[in-house]
Amino acid sequence: MIVLASASPRRRHLLEMLGIPHVVQPADVDETRLPGEVPEAMAVRLAAAKASAVHVRRPDDLVLAADTVVTIDDQVLGKPENQADAERMLALLSGRGHRVVTGVALALPGGEVRDRYDVTHVWFRELSPELIRSYVATGEPLDKAGSYGVQGVGAVLIERVDGDFFSVMGLPLRLVVELLEDAGRPYRFTR
Secondary structure, X not given: OEEEOOOOHHHHHHHHHHOOOOEEOOOOOOOOOOOOOOHHHHHHHHHHHHXXXXXXXXXXXXXXXXXXXXXEOOEEEOOOOOHHHHHHHHHHHOOOEEEEEEEXXXXXXXXOEEEEEEEEEEEEOOOOHHHHHHHHHOOHHHHOHHHOOOOOHHHHHEEEEEOOHHHXXXXXXXXXXXXXXXXXXXXXXXX
C-alpha cells in the first residue's frame, strides 16, 4: 500500500490522476527553516521528516511525502499567516521571477528513506494592488506556500513557468514515479 503523508488535496488529486492507489495519513512536523539551510535541503529534509513520521505508524507500507518551498531574494515564502501576509508575498512576487523547490521522499518498509527534489522557475506578471486584494479575498492563497495556486484562479497571476508544472502544484510526478520504480514498484498506465 502507498500512504500519502499529506493533507493536500492537490497531491491526492495528482496521485489519483496517475491511477496510483493510496490512502492519506497527514504528517505533523515542524516546518521551521534551520539557520543557514538552503531551500533544496529544506524541502528534502521536510519531505523526509513527513515520510518518517507517518512510517512509524505504517511500517509495512511505502510512505510518500512532499514539501514545497517558494523562494525569492534568499527569502523562503511559506504559507501566509493571514490575508495581509498573503498580500505582502504577492506584492513581492509581482513582476518578478522566483524559484519553487519541491522535495519528495519515499519511506520504504524497514525505514530507509529515499528522496529527490525539483526546482522550477515561475515568473509573475505585474499585479495591481486591486488584483492582489481580489485574489486574496478568494481564500485560495491562504493555505499555499508563496500565497498562490498555479492550478486554480491564481493561474492568471503567472506569466510563465519554466520547469515542472506539477512540482509547482506540490508533487513532481516524474520524481514520484522514479522513486516508486527504484523501490520496485514500476508505474503502469491504467485506463
